[in-house]
Amino acid sequence: MMYIKRCFILFKLFFRLGLFTIGGGYVILPMLQRELVERLKWIDEKQLLNIYAIGQSTPGIIAINTATFIGYQRAGALGGISATLGMVSPSLIIIMIIAAFFRHFKDYPIVQGAFVGIRVAVAMLLLITVVRMFKKGVTDTFGCFLCAGAFLALTLFNISAIWIVTASGLLGIVYYRRKEQGE
Amino acid sequence: MIYLELFFCFFLIGLFTIGGGLAALPLLQQTAVDGGWITQAEFYDMLAISQSTPGPIGINMATYIGFDHASILGAMTATAGMVTPSIIIIMLIAHFMKNFDKTPIVKRAMHALRASAVGLIATAAYFVLAASLFHVNGGDTRFNVPAVLLFVVLGLAYVKFKGHPIFYILAGGVAGVFLWG
Numbered sequence: 001m002m003y004i005k006r007c008f009i010l011f012k013l014f015f016r017l018g019l020f021t022i023g024g025g026y027v028i029l030p031m032l033q034r035e036l037v038e039r040l041k042w043i044d045e046k047q048l049l050n051i052y053a054i055g056q057s058t059p060g061i062i063a064i065n066t067a068t069f070i071g072y073q074r075a076g077a078l079g080g081i082s083a084t085l086g087m088v089s090p091s092l093i094i095i096m097i098i099a100a101f102f103r104h105f106k107d108y109p110i111v112q113g114a115f116v117g118i119r120v121a122v123a124m125l126l127l128i129t130v131v132r133m134f135k136k137g138v139t140d141t142f143g144c145f146l147c148a149g150a151f152l153a154l155t156l157f158n159i160s161a162i163w164i165v166t167a168s169g170l171l172g173i174v175y176y177r178r179k180e181q182g183e
Numbered sequence: 184m185i186y187l188e189l190f191f192c193f194f195l196i197g198l199f200t201i202g203g204g205l206a207a208l209p210l211l212q213q214t215a216v217d218g219g220w221i222t223q224a225e226f227y228d229m230l231a232i233s234q235s236t237p238g239p240i241g242i243n244m245a246t247y248i249g250f251d252h253a254s255i256l257g258a259m260t261a262t263a264g265m266v267t268p269s270i271i272i273i274m275l276i277a278h279f280m281k282n283f284d285k286t287p288i289v290k291r292a293m294h295a296l297r298a299s300a301v302g303l304i305a306t307a308a309y310f311v312l313a314a315s316l317f318h319v320n321g322g323d324t325r326f327n328v329p330a331v332l333l334f335v336v337l338g339l340a341y342v343k344f345k346g347h348p349i350f351y352i353l354a355g356g357v358a359g360v361f362l363w364g
Contacts, residue, residue, distance in 0.1 A: 019238075054273075054281075059200060068274065072274050077274060091237065095233070095246040099250045114357075116330065116363045117362060121355025122234055123311040125348050130305045137297035161199060162199045165299065172293070172296065180287075
């Protein structure tokens with residue numbers, strides 16, 4: 001019984017977090033801190049940052065990785081699944097409602113006009129994200145080379161992103177190993 | 184079997200998404216647009232909606248593409264596919280190697296992947312920029328002057344005042360109704 005209850009609490013908690021994450025997973029860390037560290041006191045801040053770092057360095061969406069990890073720690077495999085289900089449920093409900101509506105309204109000139117403007121805003125936000133992430137994530141010449149290489153491979157040759165991710169991971173392992181040994 | 188295909192495609196996308204949901208955009212586009220499921224314009228509309236509604240962008244995009252392609256069950260299948268690699272990998276790590284991110288090999292790979300993720304997101308930004316700042320009619324390569332002006336105004340406002348992205352998306356929508364509606 002205890003176990004089921006824990007899973008339900010996890011579902012509820014991450015449902016709420018999913019509902020309040022608007023505009024990308026980057027806003028989720030401060031919210032996790034408030035809920036898990038300050039309110040529920042399940043983990044301390046250092047543990048949370050540790051889990052978040054693991055979420056960032058494993059495949060998948062960071063918010064989902066973090067939810068699965070915390071859920072698993074609290075209530076095993078079912079806990080991990082409950083937390084993830086909670087996290088994706090608001091998306092599923094809201095997006096399906098909007099998609100069903102949008103299908104009927106998207107041909108109205110007023111909606112199309114709004115979306116031309118919204119697209120401009122999205123372009124601006126993406127560009128700013130790129131600049132911000134470039135400053136944080138590209139720290140050396142090799143990083144510049146990978147970043148530019150990924151961009152050119154995609155825009156000029158439409159090479160599958162799967163190959164780009166695989167190749168840059170492998171190149172990183174080889175390059176930074178040699179660099180560390182050379183020092 | 185359409186659901187099996189959806190699950191498998193989004194499983195692959197989830198597996199190769201490293202460095203945040205935005206880094207998944209090129210792979211989502213390659214899968215859904217190049218695969219003929221949705222048009223390029225629909226992809227941009229979905230991206231705009233996914234950025235302005237609750238939930239991680241990657242999950243919103245998966246749900247939307249899945250719903251568009253195969254209704255409610257499609258949305259669920261796509262989202263399930265996208266999160267399954269996370270669930271498997273994270274549980275293994277949580278159980279067996281909690282210092283996963285501190286192993287030298289992972290650190291080295293991540294150092295490189297953070298840099299290439301910026302290139303992946305830059306690609307998405309480039310395509311949306313090209314689609315929004317030039318004329319909508321195919322083959323027309325002239326600047327859409329009102330769009331460029333709106334871009335500059337929104338960009339300057341964001342750099343100066345920051346605030347939540349949703350306000351800028353709303354402002355873009357309102358301006359769009361007046362300019363092009």
